[in-house]
Every structure is written in structure tokens, then in C-alpha cells.
Amino acid sequence: MTGGTGYLGSALLAELVGAGHSVTALVRNEAGAAKATGLGARAAVGDLFDTGWLTEQFAAADAVAHLAATGDAGTRDLDRGVVSAVTAALGGTTKPYVHTSGIWLWGDNADITEQAPPAPPALTAWRRPVEQSVLESGLAATILAPAIVYGHGAGIPAGVFGRDDEGRVRLIGDGSQHWATVHVDDIATLYRTVLERGEGLGYLVGASGESPTVRELGEALAGDAAVAPESIEASRERLGALFADALLLDQQASGAKARELGWTPKGPSLLDDFRTGSYAS
Structure with a gap:
């Protein structure tokens, strides 16, 4: 897997190891290797932009999950290279490949399903052609699109409200x-479920079915304090225009297709986590 030392990736790594799987985490440096081995994985240190090296690593695996991101525009080139490598390594086999997308792909939508027409914001519009190349590759591929990921006081919700x-x-x-x-x-459990099924599912929305409003979240975080709405322009200035525009999308999703796989979300809701859980101040 790639991205095994990141926020979501480390949760998946621990999930896979806990389920008895042997995991090789592809990491960029020795610090990443130390973190991965600490979570129970074998670490392979290399350049994630080296498609030849990636191809060798992927070819030795029974399944591949790609979760790595650079945190900037370089993620597009990283994804293209990974798709090229995984196609060369797993093409003509039935080994599963799970590629990470995101819920923003579907834009403003009150009932997001896998069949909904894409309408991504500018921040993630580049993902669509990359993902189409995955679906057209002949791989046993699943494009897993997580909703806004939270938990353990981290993720996007931890850094966008402020006071x-x-x-x-x-x-x-x-x-x-x-x-x-x-x-x-x-x-993380859903990723494991998909990998263990060993089949290509196309697009798969990973959403709990809980879709609170940002005002509800702000009030849960505020407790006895008040909330402060912003103009769109103020949010764009504070957070960056592209990021703010993604966070301003109005989205709801049930995750029905994922639940048909036997996946049952068990974590606390983000509202509860804001009120009394890992985000509570």
C-alpha cells in the first residue's frame, strides 16, 4: 500500500495487520519506514514517482491500495504514475486494486450515489480523468471515495473552524x-472489506449516512459559545479559494452500496465527537 503513514493510511495499515494480513508499506524515507514498521508492516523505502520501482513492488503483492498524496498539485502526477505502475504490474491478473478518490467528485448533491453525474470543484477536477483511466484499464479496480474523514481529533474537521x-x-x-x-x-474497515473481496467494484462511496450541516457542527464544537457565519469571500480568503469552495459544497450520502457489502459504520458521529469526543475543547 501507499500512504500507509498518513492519517487514513495508518488506520488502514493497522486494520489490515489486525486482521492478520501481511502488509508492505511503500514509504519515502526512513522516518516513514519506522512508523510503518511500528504499526506492524514491512516497509519498502523508495521514490513513489519512480514507476519502475513501483511496478516491481506492486507485482509482488496480492492486492494494492493507493492512499498516498503529496498535499499539493503533485498528487496528480503521483496518481498518474501509480496507475501506470499498477496497470503494468497487475494487468491480466485478478489481483484487486483500490484507488482513493473523494466525495467532492459529485459536487452539490443531496443524495450522492455512485451513479450520480460528476461535478467536482476545481480543487479535485483533475481526479476524474485519472479515475477513468483506472476503470478502463481492465484491472479488478475499485475507486473508493471517502466522505469527509474524521476521528481521533484529526482530519479536515480539526483545522477549518477555528475561533x-x-x-x-x-x-x-x-x-x-x-x-x-x-x-x-x-x-479503514471498508478498504479492508473491499480488498478481501478481491473484485473490482467500480466507484464506491464511503459515507456513514450522517450528513450534518456545518452550522450544526459549529454549534456542537462551540458548546456554550456562539458561532460566527462568514461570507463566502471571507471563507475563501481564510482557507484558500479552492479549498473553501470544496468545503462549501452541499453534500449528503447514505453509503448504501457499501452497506450492501456488509459494512456497518460503528464510530461516533462527527457531531458527538465534536460535543464530547476527540475534538471537544
Whole structure:
């Protein structure tokens, strides 16, 4: 797997090891190797942009999961290279490949399903052609699209609210938009479920079915304090235009297809986690 030392990736690594699987984590440096081995994986240190090296590593595996990201525009080139390598390594086999997408692919949508028309924001619009190449590759591929991932006080929800000078919790926009959500431990379980099934499922939405509004989340985080709505322009200035535009999307999803696989989310809701859990101040 790639990305095994990241927020979601480390949860998946622990999930796989805990289920008795032998995992090779492809990492960029010795620090990453130490973290991966500490979680019970074998670490392979190399350049994730080296498609030849990636191909060798993938060819030795029974399944491949790609979760790595650079955190900037370089993720597009990384994904293209990974898809090229995994196609060369697993093409003509039935070995499963799980590629990571995201819920923003479907834009504003009150009932996101895998069949909904794509309408990604500018931040992630590049993903669509890469994912189409995966689906057209002949691989036993699943494009897993997690909702907004949270849990253990980390992820996107930990860094986008903040407080103003009066101690009020800042919303993103007026807070009327819904966020489709999923706990990090639950989405890790879904990745494992897909890998163990060993078949290509096409697009798969990973959402808990809980889709609170940003205002509800802000109020849960604020407790006895107040919330502070922002103009769209203010949110774009504070968070960056592309990121803010993604967070302003109004999205809801049930994750029905994932549940048909026997997946049952068990983590606390993001609202509860904000009120009394890992995000509570």
C-alpha cells in the first residue's frame, strides 16, 4: 500500500495487520519506514514517482491500495504514475486494486450515489480523468471515495473552524451546507472489506449516512459559545479559494452500496465527537 503513514493510511495499515494480513508499506524515507514498521508492516523505502520501482513492488503483492498524496498539485502526477505502475504490474491478473478518490467528485448533491453525474470543484477536477483511466484499464479496480474523514481529533474537521477574537467558532460560509462524513476507523474497515473481496467494484462511496450541516457542527464544537457565519469571500480568503469552495459544497450520502457489502459504520458521529469526543475543547 501507499500512504500507509498518513492519517487514513495508518488506520488502514493497522486494520489490515489486525486482521492478520501481511502488509508492505511503500514509504519515502526512513522516518516513514519506522512508523510503518511500528504499526506492524514491512516497509519498502523508495521514490513513489519512480514507476519502475513501483511496478516491481506492486507485482509482488496480492492486492494494492493507493492512499498516498503529496498535499499539493503533485498528487496528480503521483496518481498518474501509480496507475501506470499498477496497470503494468497487475494487468491480466485478478489481483484487486483500490484507488482513493473523494466525495467532492459529485459536487452539490443531496443524495450522492455512485451513479450520480460528476461535478467536482476545481480543487479535485483533475481526479476524474485519472479515475477513468483506472476503470478502463481492465484491472479488478475499485475507486473508493471517502466522505469527509474524521476521528481521533484529526482530519479536515480539526483545522477549518477555528475561533475569532470573541471566541466564537467560525463557520465556512453561512454553515447551511451539509457535509457527508465517515469515521477514519470505519473507512479503514471498508478498504479492508473491499480488498478481501478481491473484485473490482467500480466507484464506491464511503459515507456513514450522517450528513450534518456545518452550522450544526459549529454549534456542537462551540458548546456554550456562539458561532460566527462568514461570507463566502471571507471563507475563501481564510482557507484558500479552492479549498473553501470544496468545503462549501452541499453534500449528503447514505453509503448504501457499501452497506450492501456488509459494512456497518460503528464510530461516533462527527457531531458527538465534536460535543464530547476527540475534538471537544
